[in-house]
Amino acid sequence: MTISKEYRRELKEAHANDRIRLAVSRAVKSYRTNTNNALKKFPQTLKMAEEVRKIKEHSIQHMWELAGQAGQCIEENHGKAYMARTAGDALAIIEGLVGKGKLIVKAKSMTADEIDLREHLEKAGNEVFETDLGEFIIQKMGHRPMHILSPAIHVPREDVAKLFSEITGKELPPDIPQLVATARELLREKFFRADIGISGANVVAADTGTLFIIENEGNIRLTTGAPPVHIALVGMEKLVPALDEAFKVAQVTWRYANYTVPSYVNMVSGPSKTGDIEKVTTYGAHGPKELHVIFMDDGRTRLAANPILRQALYCLRCGGCLYECPVFGLTAGFFGDKYFAGIGAIWAKEVTGNLEKASSMAYTCLTCGRCRVRCPMKIDVPEMILALRKSIAEPE
Amino acid sequence: MAKRNVIRPIPAGLAYIADNINSGDNILGLHKANKSRWAEGIDFSNDTSTVFFAGCGYQYSAMLEPLVTALIQADRVSNNPDLPIKLGGISRKLGVDAAGLFSKAASRDGGGDSSVLRDAVKVLKAVGHDLGYLGEDEPCCGAPLYHMGLQNEFAANAVKAYERLKSAGVRKIIGIVPSCTHALSSLFPKAAPGFDIVVRHFIEAVAENMGNARFKYPDPVKVAYHDPCQLGRYMGLIEQPRAVLRAVENVELVEPEWTAGEWSTCCGGGGGFEVVFPDMSRTLAVNRVAELAETGADIIVTQCPGCLMQLKAGLKDLKNDAIEVVDLATLLARSLP
Numbered sequence: 001m002t003i004s005k006e007y008r009r010e011l012k013e014a015h016a017n018d019r020i021r022l023a024v025s026r027a028v029k030s031y032r033t034n035t036n037n038a039l040k041k042f043p044q045t046l047k048m049a050e051e052v053r054k055i056k057e058h059s060i061q062h063m064w065e066l067a068g069q070a071g072q073c074i075e076e077n078h079g080k081a082y083m084a085r086t087a088g089d090a091l092a093i094i095e096g097l098v099g100k101g102k103l104i105v106k107a108k109s110m111t112a113d114e115i116d117l118r119e120h121l122e123k124a125g126n127e128v129f130e131t132d133l134g135e136f137i138i139q140k141m142g143h144r145p146m147h148i149l150s151p152a153i154h155v156p157r158e159d160v161a162k163l164f165s166e167i168t169g170k171e172l173p174p175d176i177p178q179l180v181a182t183a184r185e186l187l188r189e190k191f192f193r194a195d196i197g198i199s200g201a202n203v204v205a206a207d208t209g210t211l212f213i214i215e216n217e218g219n220i221r222l223t224t225g226a227p228p229v230h231i232a233l234v235g236m237e238k239l240v241p242a243l244d245e246a247f248k249v250a251q252v253t254w255r256y257a258n259y260t261v262p263s264y265v266n267m268v269s270g271p272s273k274t275g276d277i278e279k280v281t282t283y284g285a286h287g288p289k290e291l292h293v294i295f296m297d298d299g300r301t302r303l304a305a306n307p308i309l310r311q312a313l314y315c316l317r318c319g320g321c322l323y324e325c326p327v328f329g330l331t332a333g334f335f336g337d338k339y340f341a342g343i344g345a346i347w348a349k350e351v352t353g354n355l356e357k358a359s360s361m362a363y364t365c366l367t368c369g370r371c372r373v374r375c376p377m378k379i380d381v382p383e384m385i386l387a388l389r390k391s392i393a394e395p396e
Numbered sequence: 397m398a399k400r401n402v403i404r405p406i407p408a409g410l411a412y413i414a415d416n417i418n419s420g421d422n423i424l425g426l427h428k429a430n431k432s433r434w435a436e437g438i439d440f441s442n443d444t445s446t447v448f449f450a451g452c453g454y455q456y457s458a459m460l461e462p463l464v465t466a467l468i469q470a471d472r473v474s475n476n477p478d479l480p481i482k483l484g485g486i487s488r489k490l491g492v493d494a495a496g497l498f499s500k501a502a503s504r505d506g507g508g509d510s511s512v513l514r515d516a517v518k519v520l521k522a523v524g525h526d527l528g529y530l531g532e533d534e535p536c537c538g539a540p541l542y543h544m545g546l547q548n549e550f551a552a553n554a555v556k557a558y559e560r561l562k563s564a565g566v567r568k569i570i571g572i573v574p575s576c577t578h579a580l581s582s583l584f585p586k587a588a589p590g591f592d593i594v595v596r597h598f599i600e601a602v603a604e605n606m607g608n609a610r611f612k613y614p615d616p617v618k619v620a621y622h623d624p625c626q627l628g629r630y631m632g633l634i635e636q637p638r639a640v641l642r643a644v645e646n647v648e649l650v651e652p653e654w655t656a657g658e659w660s661t662c663c664g665g666g667g668g669f670e671v672v673f674p675d676m677s678r679t680l681a682v683n684r685v686a687e688l689a690e691t692g693a694d695i696i697v698t699q700c701p702g703c704l705m706q707l708k709a710g711l712k713d714l715k716n717d718a719i720e721v722v723d724l725a726t727l728l729a730r731s732l733p
Contacts, residue, residue: 002407011673011676015679324659326664326680329683330676330680359405363410363668363672364672364673366666366669366680367543367666368625368629368662368666369629369630370625370659370662373658382667386542386543386545389544390545390546390547393404393544393545393547394547395405
């Protein structure tokens with residue numbers, strides 16, 4: 001009874017859906033080509049990845065300490081920092097800051113998905129716009145994300161054209177540049193009308209309190225730059241001690257996320273300010289007047305105590321493993337919970353606490369280990385899955 | 397300690413295999429007397445300090461095939477591959493005559509892949525390895541227990557298995573099934589205190605002695621090699637099979653663009669997947685065969701009973717009869733005079 005009926009049904013439907021297989025197989029091909037090229041052009045990335053693994057191993061053992069240090073820096077920079085032990089704590093803090101009746105623009109964030117942040121804010125009476133194109137598409141379709149970086153990986157262009165035609169009331173052809181232009185049109189004024197922008201972060205330097213947010217679309221610059229308030233939700237595993245280490249983490253992340261270099265790396269350490277009139281520092285210039293950073297534990301400390309499963313916290317969320325997973329190639333994110341595929345099973349068990357999902361996913365993993373070959377952190381997913389299976393099959 | 401037929405919180409197909417290992421000392425719970433039949437007529441050494449470890453997979457593939465086919469049917473029709481297993485007496489339910497099938501599988505060239513074992517021994521002897529074989533006394537390695545999460549049961553079995561190996565005076569093992577060989581070499585030392593038997597895989601034993609025999613395939617052929625996950629990524633035996641294949645006259649080794657060696661794609665049978673998600677497992681087999689077929693190979697070679705079964709089934713589903721799937725041991729045996 002470890003595989004839930006509902007999960008089995010979802011996988012079966014995904015398996016029968018040729019469009020998913022087609023979309024993912026195209027993505028796999030271009031991912032492998034792009035990443036190969038990026039690593040060829042920057043061969044030092046491989047060595048840097050080994051360094052980053054060591055940085056993460058150290059940082060994971062000091063998450064609260066680093067969060068405290070980063071928080072102090074952010075406060076010194078006139079931002080506000082918060083520590084959230086649980087998902088509930090994080091939601092309460094953010095809901096307290098947001099209130100209701102607000103217009104919110106949001107960057108893509110796995111950590112926000114982890115705690116169903118958008119749904120909570122909508123329920124509280126706010127209007128939330130996802131601004132990442134993929135995330136915008138699936139928000140409008142009412143789907144859930146299917147990949148870490150490409151949430152709409154399973155949706156071919158024809159389906160996007162149909163969706164955008166319905167939204168705009170105009171007949172749009174399945175022409176990708178035209179669809180991208182339409183999204184720009186639809187979202188442009190939202191950025192400037194929004195009361196609040198919400199983002200995550202890829203890595204945070206504790207010694208400066210600097211959040212690194214990697215992107216290509218430019219939606220995050222606008223989300224974190226245009227509205228008067230910026231709220232950032234950060235999982236504590238994202239913290240590293242120093243700024244130069246954060247740079248390394250960021251570089252390795254984007255290379256394995258299939259970019260030689262991303263269009264933008266946003267670095268945020270505090271609210272916007274100016275001293276241009278009489279050298280009097282004044283907060284709230286062109287950027288936000290307020291920055292709120294929530295550092296969330298949500299099971300990460302418990303996970304860090306497990307000598308095998310703690311590897312899940314080293315994950316940079318580059319998404320590379322997913323392209324190498326044969327099962328993901330058939331099912332996309334249906335082999336997933338909040339996080340996907342083999343490593344997603346660990347997060348389901350230890351962080352989101354979805355035990356039924358975790359045990360279903362534990363036995364969906366082939367334990368073939370190709371994800372480990374791809375992973376810049378060399379996370380041993382089969383080893384973690386076997387430990388997870390043991391905890392299911394032979395509970396203590 | 398190992399228990400028999402307890403209710404376990406794991407998928408039914410896996411629990412079925414676990415019960416068989418614990419009660420019958422093999423994955424299908426078959427009677428031991430038949431176990432060494434594949435070896436009839438082979439002249440093994442009486443000295444069992446170095447033994448050939450045959451394992452379950454090759455011997456029982458003739459029985460596993462109808463089992464997996466039945467599971468796929470159940471999966472497609474009812475979305476419940478556990479059904480035939482839960483109803484109990486799977487052999488009865490499937491209309492499979494276990495004893496009959498077994499003796500067929502166990503007899504020489506009687507279907508299935510037990511002939512691979514004969515081929516492997518022939519090749520090992522040809523390159524100069526002197527081997528014993530424990531026959532009915534060969535213990536089950538219990539590897540599936542470990543992979544399905546029953547690691548305490550695996551350890552209990554490993555202790556017993558090591559006792560038996562030790563009392564037979566075994567010092568060195570040459571394994572052929574990847575998962576048995578991986579279990580014996582990497583998992584036993586942690587599970588069975590004092591374990592000091594040297595365990596190597598067939599391909600290592602062949603690679604180091606390759607020069608002792610001349611290997612020439614009867615006709616010129618293009619061969620694509622499929623890396624079994626446990627042999628390649630788990631045990632790092634990626635170069636050896638390729639070196640061996642390159643040393644066979646008339647064989648041209650061809651490789652898929654992205655998916656060779658450590659990047660090899662799983663056949664779809666990894667981790668017990670074929671009994672948990674049989675229908676998807678078959679699709680993965682088809683996908684893998686398609687990748688290998690793109691190389692223009694005449695023969696797909698691998699060295700794992702699970703991969704062999706999966707790839708053959710995938711090829712059949714693709715309706716591709718231009719390509720043959722054979723075990724590396726078989727290809728080598730065919731290449732001997």
